[in-house]
Amino acid sequence: MARHIVKVSAVVLRTRRMGETSKLVTLYTAEYGKLKVVAKGARKPRSRxxxxxxxxxxxxxxxxxRDGRDLHTLSDGDASLTHPSLSRDMERLVFASAACELIDSVTLEGESNDRLFQCLTGVLRGLEEVRQAQLEPLFWYFQIRAASALGYRPELVQCVSCRRHPDGSWRWFSAAHGGVVCSRCNAGGAIRMAGESLAFLARLQAIRTYKADVIPSLPQGAEEIRDVLRHFLAHYGGGRGGLRALECIDRLNGCTRVPAASHDRLPAES
Ligand SMILES: [Zn+2]
Incomplete structure (x- = not known):
């Protein structure tokens, strides 16, 4: 079986114990997408x-x-950037975990996607820098960028069907259609949201950086934005948009939310 050695830039998405002294590590790499590697001896006290x-x-x-295999071997690994403050703050830790979980759930081994890699490194760096009130908007920005990197850029301004700009104070968002639908084109299954919430998402979509000086603070109507994004990612993430890490965010916020999968879809306006 062909075996070749490669040097890659990677983010550690997940680790798990393996045997007495080793770790099974899921990496997201710029060059090969997701890779599962065995790090032999990684749990020994003086591991390399x-x-x-x-x-x-x-x-x-x-x-x-190894060609044709899902599991590979790590031979060496040096940290080029660590994120110490992500493990010191519960909320930052939860969003960072949710970002890694999202990448893990929407990718397959060995499919590279450099834009997605940039999204992941961007959000992890940003989560260290932003203020508390910017944490969730930064995570939403990451979700929108990740969806675009996967080829599902949501349309947040015009109706996806007739290209008109919707009027009135309410908007309809259809995951199946990939964005906003006007009340005339909504054939059912779309979620109703306030115009301001949609405008907030469109504003996020227009941003091009994860830096703290451009990420806005948490707006009014956060709950419906959360629901729309979860619903959207559940649709395109193969029904796995319900991230376990986000349940922790819900508990942190002290509220119970309707899971995306069972969202109460509103009927079309007549
Ligand atoms: Zn329309």
Whole structure:
């Protein structure tokens, strides 16, 4: 079986114990997309990996890839960027975990997507920098960018069907149609949201950076924005838009939310 050695830039998405001393590590790499690697001896006290394989770290990894296999071997890994403040703050930790979980759930092994890699490194760096009130808008921005990187850029301004700008104070968002539909084109199954909430999402979509000086603070109507994005990602993420990490965010916020999958869809306006 062909085996080749590669050096890749990667983010540590997930780690799990393996045997007595090793770790099974899920990496998201710029060059090969998601890779599962075995880091032999990584749990030994004086492992050569040190703390390089901590969650969210950006690392330079040397891997042995085996053609036709899902599981590869890590031969070396050095952290090029760590995110210490993500593990010190519960809310930052939860959003960082949700970002990694989202990438893990919407990707397959070995399919590279450089834009998605940039989304992941961008949001993890941003989550360290922004103020508390910007954390969730930053995560929404990441969700919109990730959807675009996967080829599902939501249309947030014009009706996806007739290209008109919807009027009135309410908008309809249809995950199946990939964005906003006007009341005339809504054939059912769309979620109703306030015009201001949609405008907020459109404003996020127009941003081009994860930096703290451009990410807005949490707006009014956060709940419906959350629901629309979850519904949208559940639709395109193969029904796995319900991220476990986000349930922690709900608990942190002290509210119970309707899961995206069972969202109460409003009928079409007549
Ligand atoms: Zn229309």
């Amino acid at each position: 990996y040190g703390a390089a394989l901590e969650l969210f770290n950006e690392i330079q990894a040397v891997c042995y890839l």
